[in-house]
Amino acid sequence: MEIKVLGPGCATCKRLYQEAERAVAQSGIDATVTKVESIEEIASFGILRTPGLVIDGKVVASGRIPLAPEIVTMITTAAAEA
Amino acid sequence: MTTVPTASPSEAAPSAALRQAAALTAALAVWGLVYWRLASAADWLTASLLGLPVDESLGAAVSFFLYEVPKVLLLLTLVVFVVGVIRSFFTPERTRRVLAGRRETAGSILAALLGVVTPFCSCSAVPLFIGFVTTGVPLGVTFAFLVSAPMVNEVALALLFALFGWRIAALYAGTGLAVAIAAGVMIGRLRLEGWVEPWVYGVRPAGEHPADEGLRWTERMAAGREAVRDIVSRVWPYVVAGIAVGAGIHGYVPQDFMASFMGRDVWWSVPLAVGIGIPLYSNAAGIVPIVQALLGKGAALGTVLAFMMAVVALSLPEIVILRKVLTVRLIAVFVAVVGAGILLVGYLFNLVL
Numbered sequence: 001m002e003i004k005v006l007g008p009g010c011a012t013c014k015r016l017y018q019e020a021e022r023a024v025a026q027s028g029i030d031a032t033v034t035k036v037e038s039i040e041e042i043a044s045f046g047i048l049r050t051p052g053l054v055i056d057g058k059v060v061a062s063g064r065i066p067l068a069p070e071i072v073t074m075i076t077t078a079a080a081e082a
Numbered sequence: 083m084t085t086v087p088t089a090s091p092s093e094a095a096p097s098a099a100l101r102q103a104a105a106l107t108a109a110l111a112v113w114g115l116v117y118w119r120l121a122s123a124a125d126w127l128t129a130s131l132l133g134l135p136v137d138e139s140l141g142a143a144v145s146f147f148l149y150e151v152p153k154v155l156l157l158l159t160l161v162v163f164v165v166g167v168i169r170s171f172f173t174p175e176r177t178r179r180v181l182a183g184r185r186e187t188a189g190s191i192l193a194a195l196l197g198v199v200t201p202f203c204s205c206s207a208v209p210l211f212i213g214f215v216t217t218g219v220p221l222g223v224t225f226a227f228l229v230s231a232p233m234v235n236e237v238a239l240a241l242l243f244a245l246f247g248w249r250i251a252a253l254y255a256g257t258g259l260a261v262a263i264a265a266g267v268m269i270g271r272l273r274l275e276g277w278v279e280p281w282v283y284g285v286r287p288a289g290e291h292p293a294d295e296g297l298r299w300t301e302r303m304a305a306g307r308e309a310v311r312d313i314v315s316r317v318w319p320y321v322v323a324g325i326a327v328g329a330g331i332h333g334y335v336p337q338d339f340m341a342s343f344m345g346r347d348v349w350w351s352v353p354l355a356v357g358i359g360i361p362l363y364s365n366a367a368g369i370v371p372i373v374q375a376l377l378g379k380g381a382a383l384g385t386v387l388a389f390m391m392a393v394v395a396l397s398l399p400e401i402v403i404l405r406k407v408l409t410v411r412l413i414a415v416f417v418a419v420v421g422a423g424i425l426l427v428g429y430l431f432n433l434v435l
Contacts, residue, residue, distance in 0.1 A: 008208070008403070011316065039406045043212040043285045048174035050206050063174070063206065064308060 001031035001079065006042045006052035006062075013051035016065045020053065023071035029079050056082070102303050117156050124149030143333025150325045150371055154241065155318060158367055159310055161240035166309025170302045172199045174210060181227070182218040189223035190266030194259045197230030207400055211407050215278065216285050222270020229420055230262035233395035237317070238366030245374050253431070254387060261391070261423035268419050277412035317367045324368030328375035335379050351385045352428035356421060359392025363400075369393050388428030396420055 005020055007013020017035055024031045036042055045052060049063025053071070055078045066074070124145050128134050134141035177196045181189055207228065214224040234255050243251035364372075373386050396417055404413060 012312065039208055040281065040285070042209055043282075046213060048178065048206070048210045048213040050209055052209075065312060 001029060001075070001082070002056055003031050003033045003075075004036050004052075004054040005033065006036045006045060006047065006054060007050045008039060008042070009037050010050075012065060016051040016053060019065060019068045020071055022068040023075060026068060027072045027075045029075055031075065098300050099298075102300055106303070113156060113160060117153065120153050120156075121149055139333045141333075143329040146332045146375075147325055147329040150328065151322060154321050154325065154367065154371060155314070157241060157244050158237065158317065158321065159314055161236060162313045163306040163310050165236040165240075166306035166313075167302045169199060169309070170305040172196070174200055174206075174213070177227070178214055178217060178219060181214070181223055184220065184223055186220060186222050186270040187267055189220060190226035190263045190270065193219075193223045193226040193266060194230040194234075194262035197227045197262060198234045198236075198255070198259070200227075200231060207403055208407055211404070212282055212285055215282065220270055221275050221278070222266045222268070224266075225269045225416065226262045226266025229265050229395055230259060232397075232400070233262065233391055234258035235366055235394075237313075238370065238390075238394065241366060241370040245370060246377075250383075254390075257387070257427045257431075258391065258395075261395075261420060261427060264423050265416075265419045269415065272415065274412055274415060277409045277415070279407050279409060282407050317365055320364055320368030321371070324364060325371045328371035331372070331375040331379060335375075337379060351382065352388050352425055352432065355385045355389035355428065356392045356424055359389045360396045360417070360421065361398050362393045363397040364393050366390075366394055382432050384428045384431030384433070387431060388424050391424045391427065392421070395424070 003020055003024065005013060005017045007016065013035070017033065020033050024033055042050065042052065045054060045059055047059055047062040051062070051065065052059060053061040053066065053074075055074060058078075060074045060078075127148055128141055128145035132144065134144055177193075177200045180196065181193055184192060211224060211228065214227070215221060239251050239255055242254055369390050373390050376386050376389075377383065401413055401417070404416075408416070
């Protein structure tokens with residue numbers, strides 16, 4: 001599973017990155033978490049607000065910081081659908 | 083927001099909603115109580131506990147600080163919460179859908195109005211800009227939104243309302259919208275699409291994302307709480323810093339000193355205020371206490387409003403961020419048009435009021 005955190009590097013996207021890492025650890029699912037800071041790549045996902053959270057190429061959240069428990073739910077849902 | 087399926091939503095929702103309503107009412111009661119006793123508490127702390135007479139410089143500054151910090155933070159929390167709930171009804175995705183393909187003038191008016199209620203933070207400026215212009219929102223209309231969103235925001239309006247009354251808040255909102263609309267129409271007329279960085283128009287617009295439609299009230303309350311968590315935690319250092327500066331001005335600057343170079347009789351006070359304001363960055367929460375202190379020392383209303391707008395609407399960090407998608411020439415036009423609008427507002431009010 002590939003999780004991407006989209007954000008140009010301000011405090012909110014850093015926070016989302018931490019929550020995503022925490023969620024991956026809690027969920028126990030094998031997933032990589034990468035930070036995407038390049039504006040071009042962020043734009044290609046079509047989100048209008050940063051930070052953005054992408055799981056396996058699909059945008060699951062934008063413009064807010066879901067906390068770890070919510071991200072765990074998103075991860076498990078995505079794993080079940082895969 | 084994703085809706086998590088629960089076992090029996092029809093049974094779970096009412097009791098959860100009731101508990102939330104009860105918690106909300108209790109919180110509001112505590113809020114009201116603390117707010118009401120703040121002024122006297124601040125004076126008592128300064129005079130009795132710290133032994134500083136409140137009518138002298140240091141005492142005045144300290145009591146101002148002790149009163150204003152919790153007051154502004156309390157107001158901020160309340161306003162951000164309420165607006166967070168309101169904003170769950172408006173998303174940028176919905177705004178974009180409304181604005182796509184509109185003609186310039188009507189579109190700019192609509193965009194400016196929507197900028198007030200659509201959530202916006204400076205780092206979102208770029209994805210938002212790209213998302214708008216690649217899906218058929220005209221350039222001028224996008225700019226109208228980009229000007230009104232940071233400038234006429236709920237935090238600014240709420241604080242202005244609380245500290246100066248509804249007239250000044252309405253004035254700020256009205257003129258802010260006018261500047262945004264004028265900027266949008268002007269930039270649209272100038273046909274500057276060629277001055278956007280070329281790669282922007284090459285971005286493939288991705289499909290629609292699930293918008294936050296049909297949220298339940300518990301989810302809207304959660305949106306409010308989330309907004310408080312995110313915004314207040316980001317904004318409070320600016321508030322404290324702004325109040326500290328305001329406290330210094332309040333305690334140490336002689337009465338009517340500001341009238342000498344920020345007053346209405348000095349014709350260059352408005353350009354000076356705008357010139358100082360543009361490179362400064364603060365969000366609304368931090369600048370309003372300073373505005374209050376300046377007004378208290380004799381600065382003219384038009385000058386101070388212009389200063390506030392310049393600080394909030396045109397910030398160096400946002401311009402640096404926008405450099406990724408706008409050529410320097412377009413940025414210059416943007417700053418010039420908005421700056422001119424703000425100057426006009428400042429002069430107008432010094433003349434009229």
